[in-house]
């Protein structure tokens with residue numbers, strides 16, 4: 001099977017499996033797992049933040065990240081197709097007691113102009129703004145990368161008003177690859193950032209939440225509350241360390257493969273492709289009079305796994321477990337299906 005459903009489907013590399021086998025471990029709830037401690041330290045260094053916390057999933061990282069920045073009854077501003085809003089079981093409401101103030105955007109990239117009228121202080125009638133959330137790369141907009149000056153501008157203005165900024169950087173390393181900037185530069189001004197080891201970087205599980213030491217210490221308690229106190233999690237952290245050090249070097253290959261898929265799709269009649277900037281390709285099949293659900297079924301018969309994101313759009317995600325040849329085969333299969 002050629003699996004283009006997501007970059008979460010990667011299997012750990014031989015180096016990761018070896019590191020997991022040899023990992024030095026302890027009880028992380030007592031802070032005694034040396035491998036987890038090493039991972040948290042490296043992640044903090046790479047993000048240029050005081051501290052980092054190893055969490056089982058990106059959803060937990062975003063949940064904790066926003067809980068430590070907000071109070072019950074506040075609002076969080078984000079884009080209307082944010083992962084936080086559509087794919088995280090309303091954890092922001094359920095756990096943090098906050099409302100989402102969603103802003104529609106064409107390509108998932110918010111600017112200060114989009115939100116400045118919506119940032120609210122404490123008042124007699126409304127929910128004050130507790131935080132701003134930005135997603136980089138933006139998943140549902142097709143892996144779009146925030147221009148650095150826009151991130152910095154949002155942070156500068158928000159901070160002037162005392163509003164913190166959280167970045168959902170599930171694919172932050174993909175953003176760094178395309179922007180040609182170190183991760184630490186991209187997140188220099190945001191207060192907290194979550195990034196996944198289990199997406200494009202290929203670790204079997206785990207994400208990192210980085211930020212100020214005091215807030216991350218608070219986050220450690222929230223992680224326990226949410227059931228994320230994982231004991232000998234150095235087994236997972238060992239793979240995470242390899243993901244952090246080795247995987248970013250290979251992301252340009254995934255990006256080139258995604259651009260190739262984008263070019264092939266653009267040449268197919270009735271298909272409209274979003275611009276491809278990283279490893280996610282979002283394309284509209286409605287112009288070819290097709291529905292994603294049906295296409296997924298017929299593609300599967302031909303050995304290709306690809307999902308729809310709604311009634312019009314499909315998503316293909318490249319990762320280190322698909323080669324250029326497999327991307328070509330997948331596009332040949334789609335071409336044949338569309339012609340039949």
Ligand SMILES: *Cc1c(COP(=O)(O)O)cnc(C)c1O
Nearest residue numbers: 057058059060083135139168170
């Ligand atoms: C996958 C993803 C998450 C959540 O990660 P999980 O590990 O699946 O919980 C958060 N944000 C974005 C943009 C994602 O793509």
